[in-house]
Each structure stands twice: as C-alpha cells, then as structure tokens.
Amino acid sequence: MTPYQTTNFSGFALQLGVGLAALALMTMALFSLHADLAPSAFAYLVVIVLLALMGSFAASALLSIAAVGALNYFFTPPVFQLRVDAAQDIVLLAAFFLTSVIVTRLIKNARAHEEAALDAVARLRRTEAELRDHEKEWREVFEHNPVMYFMVDADGIVLNVNTFGATQLGYAPAELTGQSVLNVFLEEDRQFVRKCVAVCLNTVGKSHTWEVRKIRKDGSLLWVRENAKAMPRADGKLVILIACEDITERRQAENALRQSEAYLAQAQELSRTGSFGWSPSRGEIVWSKETFRIFGYDAATKPSNRLVFERVHPEDRDAVRRIIAQAARERKDYDHEYRLLLPDGSVKHVHSLARAVANGDDHLEFLGAITDVTEIRQTERNLRRSEAYLAEAQRLSHTASWAWDMIRGDFTHTSAELYRLFGFDPDDPAATASAIQARVVPEDFRMFGEMLRRAVREKIMRLDFNFRIALPDGTIKHVHSVADAILDRTGWIVELVGTHMDVTEQYHAREKLEKALDALRESEQRFRDYAETASDWLWETGADHRFTRYSEHTEVPGAIGVMGHFRWDIASDLAAEPDKWQQHRATLDAHLPFRDLEYRTTNREGAPIYVRTSGKPFFDVDGNFRGYRGVSTDVTAMIRAEQAEQALLKAKAELAHVTRVTTLGELTASIAHEINQPLAAVVTNAEACLSWLDRTPPDLGAARRSVEWIVDDGNRAGEVIRRVRALAKKTTIEKAPLDINVVVTDVMALVARELTSHDVVLRMALAPTLPPIFGDRVQLQQVIINLVMNGIEAMQTITDRRRELLIASGEDDAPGITVAVTDSGIGIADHDTERLFNPFFTTKPGGMGMGLSICRSIVEAHGGRLSVACNAGTGTTFRFTLPLHREGAS
Amino acid sequence: MIERPKSPQSAAAAEQQLKEPVVFIIDDDLSVRRALTNLFESVGLHVAAFGSAPEMLQQRLPDVASCLVLDIRLPGLSGLDLQTELAKVNIHIPIIFITGHGDIPMTVRAMKGGAVDFLTKPFRDQDLLDAVVKAIEQDRRRREVAKAVAGLKSLFETLTPREREVLALVAAGLMNKQIAAELGLAEITVKIHRGHIMRKMGARSLADLIRMAESLGIGRGKPMPTT
Incomplete structure (x- = not known):
C-alpha cells in the first residue's frame, strides 16, 4: 500500500500547488478587471471544481478555504480587510464555500467509484487470463494424456472427447461429439453399457469401473477399462465423465495364457504326457492332471514319493530309485523308462524326463514330463514282428515291395527283397534307384513309360505288368508286378506303391509246358497225317506191269477188279492225254521210279474219279526186275475243287470283262469325243497346212508346224484307242508291278469328257511318289472307272452345290496304297452301305448291280479291301487298299 | 491363252493388227484350239484363243470388227452362259457356236440368244472359214451403223426441246399446218423451226431428215430417244 500512499500524497501536493497558483492568477485577473463578488466566486468555483478532478479532496477543501479567504479579502467590501459588512455577502461566501466543498466532495466520490470500477475491471482481466492459461494447461493434459476421456450427458450423447480417445478409436473428435456413445460399442455390449451408465447416474459423485470392448471405426476391437463418474453441472444437468484405458494387450495376454493352459492340458491328455515338479530337499511334489491319470491316482490325493514307488513295477523299483537318487545327488537331468504295475494288474510303460533347475537359494528342483508309452511300445513290438514276418514272407515268395515317388523319381520305400531281386546286396550303397533301373531289360523299361502315360491318360489305378531283369552275369529274371497309383487332388499320379514278384521259375515252367504242348500238337499232326495216309492204298505190279497186289481197303474205289490189268487199261483218259501215258510207259520200261502220276478212272459205282499214284521198282536179290510197288490216292475231290476254282475264276474274269465292256459302252460318247477331238484337229491342221503351202511364197515353217x-x-x-482296246480285250489276268497313279491318270483320260458333260469338277490329289503295287492294270482300271462312274451318277441330281469328284491316292499303314474316290452326291443310306457290294444290288433305276460286286472281288483278288463310307458333309467315299509289291513275290 | 504367231512383232505392227478384224476362239481342248488358230492364221486372220470363258472375259477386247468361235460345251462357264454374260455387258460380238452331235436343244437356245451361226461337228473347215468371214463382215457393218447413229445422236442433241417436238411430228408425216395446230404455234414459226432443224441436222432434203429421224427411232407415239 505504500506506493499508493505516495502517489496519493504527491497528487495532493500537486493539486494544492496548482490550485493555489491558479487561484492567485485568477485573483489577479479578476482584481484587475474589477470584477464583482458574484462573478469572481463563480470563476473560483470553476477553478476548484476543475482541480477537484485531479482527485484529492483534502486539497480541494484547502483550496475552497483559500478561495473564501481571497474572496473575503479582495472582493468583499471593505476591500483588503477580512471583514464582511453586508449580510448578503456573508451568505454568498457561505454559499460559495458550501457549494465548493459539496461539489468537490461529490467529484471525489464519483472519482473514487470510477477508480474502484477500473480497478475491478483490471483485476477481472488478470483473473481471466490466468483462467485461460489454466484451461489451456488442463486442455493440454486432457487432450494428450494417454487416457481416453469421454464426457457424456445423461442420454449417452458425447459432449466431449479428447483427441487421444478419439484417435484410439480411429475417429476425429468432431466425429464422435454429438453422437451416441453407444456407437463405439459392440451391438451385444450396448445393454451392458446402458446399465453401467444408469448405475453412474443413480450414484452421483461415485466412481465406477468396468471392462468392456470397444469397436474402432475400422471394425477392429479393443478392450478398455472404463472409470466413470456422474456429476452435476452448473446448470443442474448430470454429465458422466469417463476415463478409459486400453487393456487389449493385457486381455490378449490373458486369453493367450488361458488358451495355452488349455492347449497344454489338451496336449498332455492327447500325448499322454503328464508334467511334474519335485523338490528333493523339501519333499514337495506337484503333478499335472495327466500325471495323476498315468499313475492311476485321484487328482485330489497329495502326491508323494511313496505313492510313486507304490506304482512302480517291483522289478523296476531299484533302478528307478537309483536313478532318482543319483540325479538328486549330482543335481543332474535324468531320463529313464520304466514300468508301472497298476492295482488292476495291468502294466504301463512310462517314459520320464526331468530337468534339474536350481532356484535362487541353492534350492534344487526337478521339472519333468512323464509319458505313457505303453501303446507305442506295443505298436513297436507289433511292427517289428510284422516287419519280420513280411521280410520272411517276401524272402520266401520272392516278392519285393516298393513305393516310387513319381515327382522325385526315386524310391520312397524298398524292401530288402527288392535289392535281392535286382541282384544287389540290400546294404550295398551302389544299389541306387538308377542302378536298379539299369538292370531292367531296356526294351521293357521303355514299356514302363508308355504304360505310365497310358495310366495317366486312361485313369488306370492299378497297373499289372511283366518285365525282365538282366543281371550282370547274364541271367534273365522274369518279374510280375502289380502297382497301385496314388493320386493327388488334381488327379495326377504322385506315387506308385507295388510289388515285384520273381516269376522266373513259373515262366520257365510255363515255357516248358508250352514246348511240351507244341511237341504234343506236332505228334498229333504226325499221327493225323499217318491216319490220312492210311486212306491211300498200296499196290504192286509184276514185271509185266499188271496189278498183282492191292491193299484191301474196303472203301478204296476202283480196287475191285483191277487185278491182272494194266494201269492204262483201267484209266479212262487214255485218249484224252496220250502223251502222258506214253511217257509213263517209257518210265516203267526203263524201270525208273515215278511220282504223282494223275489219271482218270471209274470207281465201283462207275463214277469217274481221279487217282494220283507214285511207285518205285523192286528187284530180287540177283538184281532182276520184279515189278513196281507204290501208293495211290483218290484225288478226285482235290481236282474237282481245283477245277471249280478255276471255273469260278474264269467266270469272274468273264463277268468282269462283260461289265468292263458294258461300262465302255456307257462311255462311248465320251470316248468318241476323246478320239474325235484330235482327229478333227488333224483335219483342220492339214487344211491349214495346205493354206500355208498355197501362199506365195509358201510359209514352210508354218506348214511344218502344222x-x-x-x-x-x-x-x-491312237493312245485313246489303245487304252480302250486294252480295256475291251478279253485277256487273262496278268499281274505286274504297277504305279497306281499311272493307272489312275490313264483312266481319267477316258472319263474326262464324261465328267465335263455332267458338269462335274474333277480334283486329283495323288501322292507324288508311291511304292509299286502288284496287280492287273486292266482290272484295276476297271475298278477306278466304275467308282468314277458311280460318283458321277450319284451327283446327277445335285443342283444346289458344286458337283465335285475327288480322286486321292496315298500310302496306307498296312503297308500298302490306298485310292479314294469321293463324290459330293446324294450319299448312301446307312443300311445300304454293305449291301452295295452284293451282286444285283443297285440303287440306280438302270443299273445291273454287278459293278461294285465285281470291283470288290477284283480288289480282294489283289489282296486288298474295298470299303465305302458316308462323308460328314455330303456324298460318299469309296476307298480301296492294295498291298505293296514285294520283290520276289509271285 | 492367246496363241500368237511365233515371229516377234513390232509395236507398230501390233497397233496395225488391232485395226484388223480378230477371231476369238474359246475351246478347252488344246488340240482343237491350236488347230483352229492355225487354220485362221493360215488365211491371214488375227486370232486370240482362250481355254475358258473367264480367261477371255478378263481381257479387254479390242474395238475392231471381230467374231467369236465358241464350243457350246465348255467346262465351268458354258458357251451359252458366256453368250448371256456378254449380252448383259452389252458386247455384241457375233458368236459362231460349234456344237456336238445331239446338242439340238442347246443349239436352239444359242440361236435364240442371237448366235450368228452354228456348226455341228464334224464340220468342213471351209464352212467355218465362210461363217467367220461372214460374221466379221456383219460385225463391221454393225459397227458402221452404230457409228453413224452415234453421229446423228450428237447432232440431235444440238436441237432445242421445241425443235425436237417439231422433228418428231415432221417424222410422223404431219403438215406444217397440222404441226402448228398440234403445238399451238403459228405456221410461220413451225417453218422457222424446220429450217433450223434441217440446218442443224445437215439434212439435204425432207426425205433425208425423215430417214435420219427413223435411224434415231423418232416418230409420233414413239418414246423420244434419251439424250
């Protein structure tokens, strides 16, 4: 307050000084002006009031007194005396004084009020700034404290949220403000949140805590612990302040822990492994649930070493005791396997494993696992046994088992017998997959690839095949193999699992059997031949060539009544073939053997028969000719068959000839045209030639060209005529090596006009070089003409598309050549395709129905085939194949 | 394929040759084609021979008197088809058909289609030569007439529409008075038109003018020739 007083005093002094000076000046001025009392008083009053604004009342009061004095002394009569004569002057002075004092007082008061007000305003301003600073600090704390703050009203609408809180949830604060706070909770948690809020509202001022999940803007969840409190606002409304803390990680850790505990328990149960802790010094034992189960104790019992040893199999107790004692003494891990004998008499195999763990105060503890391995031991034993059985079985049956990985190209499993089968020692490191493969006979190995490809293609799941193994010493083993394919999901074969069985012995046995069968068949044939030969008869003639003896086959024709006759007496073809008999008699007279003399005679019933006979002379001990002995056979059937066959061939050839000539007849117009064209040209050229010669001078060059x-x-x-004559000639079949393309082009020269006049376009697709075939040119030409004519006729009624005839030649797989004649005609009904080749079958109104039948017989006589096929589009293809000409074949 | 004499020809000779008549031959048979070419060339005719109708259609035919010797049976486009085809594109080459035995219906069709002659195989070469010479002569005359008509047409085109109307009526044999009545003109005006027409058409006499009009196919009731 000291500075204030100082200020006050200096103000007072200043005001007083200034006031006195002003009053003095005023007095001098007024006095020199001879002013009256009243105006002077007023002037003084003005000065005092003005100075009163400077603030000091004391100074104003003193100045008022001074002013009264001055008025009294200078302006109140009597002048220059402090005396007042007139009463009204006293009143005036008094009034002046009073007015001055009151007015300055009032001014003082007014000034005091004003100052107080200014002061208050200044103070208010300060407070406000301080408040703002505070708020800013708090806001800072509020915004950036790593705690989520929410302020919600009683309806759950967010009034305020800090940036941290909003950011944690993936929102901007503005996005949350004004919205229901429930939006950041899961649908299923909202009821819970409402309840919590209600509790807060009912217990104003009390804090509540709960844990709940919140949902972020992106849908992810976070766990929070919320601390909330309701409090009334200034306006009496309740707001709830909520502070949340992210506990997601803690929650997750908790969950993980809980889960891993569950997993552990589950794992222990599944793996039949219990865990335990044992502190030897304190004698404390802790068991997991599974450990109780393994030892066959209730989980409620308190585990102890005594209980353990009670269960250990009596035979193993000492060993267990020793190991545990040693581990405790040496503070070392231990690992052992022993048996338990349970009260029900069953035996369990357990495997126990423990780690020595030293705790802080040098206190030793074992932490371990105990596993029930009973089943494993059992399985192992069984497996060992069955493996032994299998190996034995494989060894005995010479069967090897294997599995082959198709992708790696290596065995995934091999039995010992597999190595033995391929001639390897099972332990030989050289017996690799490729070494084994190398012993498969190459030809058979190639077959594997083909077989696998086929298996993949046709989805064959079981392969059954034979192959051979060639061992280094040259031995060949025969193997029968069966394999199953294992597919992956895409149907690809990934593995083959199978067996190889050594069937060498069986193979040889079968071979032997087959040989024996062959031998049997052969001897059977031999005996059949004998038996057939037995139907022949034996004869003997004397030195004079008369029959002396005849084997007495009852059914032998002509055997009766020949005794004593010459052979030529009983023959009936003497006149027909005199040369044959003459020669025969010469042979007999020369005493030479003869073979296969055929002659005609009659049997008992008088029917003509043919006999074939052979004989050789015999002599007595002195070398004298005694006659002939020999065998005769009735060959009538054979000869008749031959004759019939020849007659048939002849008939066929004749028929072929007839149809050929008929066909040529049909072709007359075309052939005539083919001949007439060049002949007309001859005449015209001759005419032209004459003209050239008639010129003067004669154009000899042009004449020569003509x-x-x-x-x-x-x-x-001439060529056309030659071809026609060749076709028309009645010749016997003469086969020769032929180029089929030449045969085709020869024919086409004859039928070209026929094609043109029927508006048929001819396309030739002849393979450039073809190996020769062996056949009769004329007959093959006949076949081609026939097929071409058929094609032309088939297209006769076609008007809506091109009439096209395609003649193609090419090589056939047989091996042989093939010629195809394709038309674009009306086609042939399916049921007619085979009947087509029957004699007298025809689909044409004017047809004889022999053409195709003869074509087929011609092609077949050449060892080929003639077939017909309906085309996919329109028309028909006739195709014949002929075998190739082989050198030396007749 | 055009068979040409083997001696090389100068461009001038070829040009000269183009002015002379040409015999076209289409026959699918090489022997026949060759022989016919030989025959025509031996009597001094120019020849262009083709193996098929399309081959000939691809050529630009020279603007000279010519005739076509055509086998009625041709593979692909037949002789009759070609005849129709040529008529369609307004080529009026005279055609001599060579027909085989028994092609009567085709022959009839050919004649209806405007063939100038046909020879049945086998024919005498002299008959063919005669037919060819006749056909060329006919073509030459046709060409002359066509040329003359073309000249008249160009003269006719110089006439005004009114003069054409008058000419049509004159050609129809109407008197000046009648024409004047028909067209609603004064007789003197008709006379003036007639004078103009005579002068423009270069007619020496009325008879001459009427003959010209006939050549142009103008007359009463007949459609006016299009210009």
Missing part, C-alpha cells in the same frame, strides 16, 4: 501338230494329235487319238 504337220508336227498333226502327228501329235494323231498319236493322241
């Missing part, structure tokens, strides 16, 4: 063309055209006509 003559050359005449020769050319004449030859062309």
Whole structure:
C-alpha cells in the first residue's frame, strides 16, 4: 500500500500547488478587471471544481478555504480587510464555500467509484487470463494424456472427447461429439453399457469401473477399462465423465495364457504326457492332471514319493530309485523308462524326463514330463514282428515291395527283397534307384513309360505288368508286378506303391509246358497225317506191269477188279492225254521210279474219279526186275475243287470283262469325243497346212508346224484307242508291278469328257511318289472307272452345290496304297452301305448291280479291301487298299 | 491363252493388227484350239484363243470388227452362259457356236440368244472359214451403223426441246399446218423451226431428215430417244 500512499500524497501536493497558483492568477485577473463578488466566486468555483478532478479532496477543501479567504479579502467590501459588512455577502461566501466543498466532495466520490470500477475491471482481466492459461494447461493434459476421456450427458450423447480417445478409436473428435456413445460399442455390449451408465447416474459423485470392448471405426476391437463418474453441472444437468484405458494387450495376454493352459492340458491328455515338479530337499511334489491319470491316482490325493514307488513295477523299483537318487545327488537331468504295475494288474510303460533347475537359494528342483508309452511300445513290438514276418514272407515268395515317388523319381520305400531281386546286396550303397533301373531289360523299361502315360491318360489305378531283369552275369529274371497309383487332388499320379514278384521259375515252367504242348500238337499232326495216309492204298505190279497186289481197303474205289490189268487199261483218259501215258510207259520200261502220276478212272459205282499214284521198282536179290510197288490216292475231290476254282475264276474274269465292256459302252460318247477331238484337229491342221503351202511364197515353217501338230494329235487319238482296246480285250489276268497313279491318270483320260458333260469338277490329289503295287492294270482300271462312274451318277441330281469328284491316292499303314474316290452326291443310306457290294444290288433305276460286286472281288483278288463310307458333309467315299509289291513275290 | 504367231512383232505392227478384224476362239481342248488358230492364221486372220470363258472375259477386247468361235460345251462357264454374260455387258460380238452331235436343244437356245451361226461337228473347215468371214463382215457393218447413229445422236442433241417436238411430228408425216395446230404455234414459226432443224441436222432434203429421224427411232407415239 505504500506506493499508493505516495502517489496519493504527491497528487495532493500537486493539486494544492496548482490550485493555489491558479487561484492567485485568477485573483489577479479578476482584481484587475474589477470584477464583482458574484462573478469572481463563480470563476473560483470553476477553478476548484476543475482541480477537484485531479482527485484529492483534502486539497480541494484547502483550496475552497483559500478561495473564501481571497474572496473575503479582495472582493468583499471593505476591500483588503477580512471583514464582511453586508449580510448578503456573508451568505454568498457561505454559499460559495458550501457549494465548493459539496461539489468537490461529490467529484471525489464519483472519482473514487470510477477508480474502484477500473480497478475491478483490471483485476477481472488478470483473473481471466490466468483462467485461460489454466484451461489451456488442463486442455493440454486432457487432450494428450494417454487416457481416453469421454464426457457424456445423461442420454449417452458425447459432449466431449479428447483427441487421444478419439484417435484410439480411429475417429476425429468432431466425429464422435454429438453422437451416441453407444456407437463405439459392440451391438451385444450396448445393454451392458446402458446399465453401467444408469448405475453412474443413480450414484452421483461415485466412481465406477468396468471392462468392456470397444469397436474402432475400422471394425477392429479393443478392450478398455472404463472409470466413470456422474456429476452435476452448473446448470443442474448430470454429465458422466469417463476415463478409459486400453487393456487389449493385457486381455490378449490373458486369453493367450488361458488358451495355452488349455492347449497344454489338451496336449498332455492327447500325448499322454503328464508334467511334474519335485523338490528333493523339501519333499514337495506337484503333478499335472495327466500325471495323476498315468499313475492311476485321484487328482485330489497329495502326491508323494511313496505313492510313486507304490506304482512302480517291483522289478523296476531299484533302478528307478537309483536313478532318482543319483540325479538328486549330482543335481543332474535324468531320463529313464520304466514300468508301472497298476492295482488292476495291468502294466504301463512310462517314459520320464526331468530337468534339474536350481532356484535362487541353492534350492534344487526337478521339472519333468512323464509319458505313457505303453501303446507305442506295443505298436513297436507289433511292427517289428510284422516287419519280420513280411521280410520272411517276401524272402520266401520272392516278392519285393516298393513305393516310387513319381515327382522325385526315386524310391520312397524298398524292401530288402527288392535289392535281392535286382541282384544287389540290400546294404550295398551302389544299389541306387538308377542302378536298379539299369538292370531292367531296356526294351521293357521303355514299356514302363508308355504304360505310365497310358495310366495317366486312361485313369488306370492299378497297373499289372511283366518285365525282365538282366543281371550282370547274364541271367534273365522274369518279374510280375502289380502297382497301385496314388493320386493327388488334381488327379495326377504322385506315387506308385507295388510289388515285384520273381516269376522266373513259373515262366520257365510255363515255357516248358508250352514246348511240351507244341511237341504234343506236332505228334498229333504226325499221327493225323499217318491216319490220312492210311486212306491211300498200296499196290504192286509184276514185271509185266499188271496189278498183282492191292491193299484191301474196303472203301478204296476202283480196287475191285483191277487185278491182272494194266494201269492204262483201267484209266479212262487214255485218249484224252496220250502223251502222258506214253511217257509213263517209257518210265516203267526203263524201270525208273515215278511220282504223282494223275489219271482218270471209274470207281465201283462207275463214277469217274481221279487217282494220283507214285511207285518205285523192286528187284530180287540177283538184281532182276520184279515189278513196281507204290501208293495211290483218290484225288478226285482235290481236282474237282481245283477245277471249280478255276471255273469260278474264269467266270469272274468273264463277268468282269462283260461289265468292263458294258461300262465302255456307257462311255462311248465320251470316248468318241476323246478320239474325235484330235482327229478333227488333224483335219483342220492339214487344211491349214495346205493354206500355208498355197501362199506365195509358201510359209514352210508354218506348214511344218502344222504337220508336227498333226502327228501329235494323231498319236493322241491312237493312245485313246489303245487304252480302250486294252480295256475291251478279253485277256487273262496278268499281274505286274504297277504305279497306281499311272493307272489312275490313264483312266481319267477316258472319263474326262464324261465328267465335263455332267458338269462335274474333277480334283486329283495323288501322292507324288508311291511304292509299286502288284496287280492287273486292266482290272484295276476297271475298278477306278466304275467308282468314277458311280460318283458321277450319284451327283446327277445335285443342283444346289458344286458337283465335285475327288480322286486321292496315298500310302496306307498296312503297308500298302490306298485310292479314294469321293463324290459330293446324294450319299448312301446307312443300311445300304454293305449291301452295295452284293451282286444285283443297285440303287440306280438302270443299273445291273454287278459293278461294285465285281470291283470288290477284283480288289480282294489283289489282296486288298474295298470299303465305302458316308462323308460328314455330303456324298460318299469309296476307298480301296492294295498291298505293296514285294520283290520276289509271285 | 492367246496363241500368237511365233515371229516377234513390232509395236507398230501390233497397233496395225488391232485395226484388223480378230477371231476369238474359246475351246478347252488344246488340240482343237491350236488347230483352229492355225487354220485362221493360215488365211491371214488375227486370232486370240482362250481355254475358258473367264480367261477371255478378263481381257479387254479390242474395238475392231471381230467374231467369236465358241464350243457350246465348255467346262465351268458354258458357251451359252458366256453368250448371256456378254449380252448383259452389252458386247455384241457375233458368236459362231460349234456344237456336238445331239446338242439340238442347246443349239436352239444359242440361236435364240442371237448366235450368228452354228456348226455341228464334224464340220468342213471351209464352212467355218465362210461363217467367220461372214460374221466379221456383219460385225463391221454393225459397227458402221452404230457409228453413224452415234453421229446423228450428237447432232440431235444440238436441237432445242421445241425443235425436237417439231422433228418428231415432221417424222410422223404431219403438215406444217397440222404441226402448228398440234403445238399451238403459228405456221410461220413451225417453218422457222424446220429450217433450223434441217440446218442443224445437215439434212439435204425432207426425205433425208425423215430417214435420219427413223435411224434415231423418232416418230409420233414413239418414246423420244434419251439424250
């Protein structure tokens, strides 16, 4: 307050000084102006009031007194005396004084009020700034404290949220403000949140804590612990302040822990492994649930060493005791396996494993696991046993088992017998997959690839095949193999599992059997031959060539009544074939053997028969000719068959000839045209030639050219005639090596006009070089003409598309050549395709129905085949194949 | 394929040759084609021979008197088809058909289609030569007439529409008075038109003018030739 007083005093002094000076000046001025009392008083009053604004009342009061004095002394009569004569002057002075004092007082008061007000305003301003600072600090704390703050109203609408809180949830604060706070909770948790809020509202001022999940803007969850409290606001409304803390990680850790505990328990149960802790010094034992189960104790019992040893199999007790004692003494891990004998008499195999763990105060503790391995031991034993059985069985049956990984190209399993089968020692490191494969006979190995490809293609799941193994010493083993394919999900074969069985012995046995069967068949044939030969008869003639003896087959024709006759007496073809008999008699007279003399005679019933006979002379001890002995056979059936066959062939050839000539008849117009064209050209060229010669001078060059063309055209006509004659000639079948393309082109020259006049377009697709075939040119030409004519006829009624005839030649797989004649005609009904080749079958109104039948018989006589197929689009393809000409084949 | 004489020809000779008549031959048979070419060339005719109708259609035919010797049976486009085809594109080459035995219906069709002659195989070469010479002569005349008509047409085109109307009526044999009545003109005006027409058409006399009009196919009731 000291500075304030100082200020006050200096103000007072200043005001007083200034006031006195002003009053003095005023007095001088007024006095010199001879002013009256009243105006002077007023002037003084003005000065005092003005100075009163400077603030000091004391100074104003003193100045008022001074002013009264001055008025009294200078302006109140009597002048220059402190006396007042007139009463009204006293009143005036008094009034002046009073007015001055009151007005300055009032001014003082007013000034005091004003100052107080200014002061209050200044103070208020300060407070406000301080408040703002505070708020800013708090806001800072509020915003950036790593705690989520929410302020919600009683309806759950967010009034405020800090940036941290909003950011944690993936929102901007503005996005949450004004929204229901429930939006950040899961649908299923909202009821819970409402309840919590209600509790807060009912217990104003009390804090509540709960844990709940919140959902972020992106949908992820976080666990929070919320601390909330309701409090009334200034306006009496309740707001709830909530502070949340992210406990997601803690929650997750908790969950993980809980889960891993569950897993552990589960794992222990599944793996039949219990865990335990044992502190030897304190004698404390802790068991897991599974450990109780393994030892066959109730989980409620308190485990102890005594209980353990009670269960250990008596035979193993000492060993267990020793190991545990040693581990405790040496503070070392231990690992042992022993048996338990349970009260029900069953035996369990357990495997126990423990780690020595030293605790802080040098206190030793074992932590371990105990596993029930009974089943494993059992399985192992069984497996060992069955493996032994299998190995034995494989050894005995010579069967090897294997599994082959298709992807790696290596065995995934091999039995010992597999190595033995391939001639390896099972332990030989050289016996690799490729070494084993190398012993498969190469030809058979190639078959594997083909077989696998087929298996993949046709989805064959079981392969059953034979192959051979060639051992280094040259031995060949025969193997029968069966394998199953194992597929992956895409149906690809990934593995083959199978067996190889050594069937060498069986193979040899079968081979032997087959040989024996062959031998049997052969001897059977031999005996059949004997038996058939037995139907022949034996004869003997004397030195004079008369029959002296005849084997008495009852059914032998002509045997009766021949005794004493010459052979030529009983023969009936003496006149027909005199040369044969003459020669025969010469042979007999020369006493030479003869073979296969055939002659005609009659049997008992008088029917003509053919006999084939052979004989050789015999002599007595002195070398004298005694006659002939020999065998005769009735070959009538054979000869008749031969004759019939020849007759048939002849008939066929004749029929072929007839149809050929008929066909040529049909072709007359075309052939005539083919001949007429060059002949007309000959005449015209001759005419032209004369013209050239008639010129002056004669154009000899042109005339010569004309003559050359005449020769050319004449030859062309001659060639056509030659071809027609060849076809028309009635010749026997003469087979020779032929180029089928030449045969085709020869024919086409004859039928070209036929094609043109029927508006048929001919396409030739002849393979450039073809191996020769062996056949009769004329007959094959006949076949081609026939097929071409058929094609033309088939297209006769076609008007809506091109009439096209395709003649193609090519090689056939047989091996042989093939010729196809394709038309674009009306086609042939399916049921007619085979009947087509029957004699007298025809689909044409004017047809004889022999053409195709003869074509087929011609092709078949050449060892080929003639077939017909309906085309996919339109028309028909006739195709014949012929075997190739082989050198040396007749 | 065009068979040409073997001696090389100068461009001038070829040009000269183009002015002379040409015999076209289409026959699918090489021997026949060759022989016919030989025959025509031996009597001094120019020849262009083809193996099929399309081969000939691809050529630009020279603007000279010509005729076509055509086998009625041709593979692909037949002789009759070609005849129709040529008529369609307004080529009026005279055609001599060579027909085989028994092609009567085709022959009839050919004649209806405007063939100038046909020879049945086998024919005498002299008959063919005669037919060819006749056909070329006919073509030459046709060409002359066509040329003359073309000249008249160009003259006719110089006439005004009114003069054409008058000419049509004159050609129809109407008197000046009648024409004047028909067209609603004064007789003197008709006379003036007639004078113009005579002068423009270069007619020496009325008879001459009427003959011209007939050549142009103008007359009463007949459609006016299009210009």
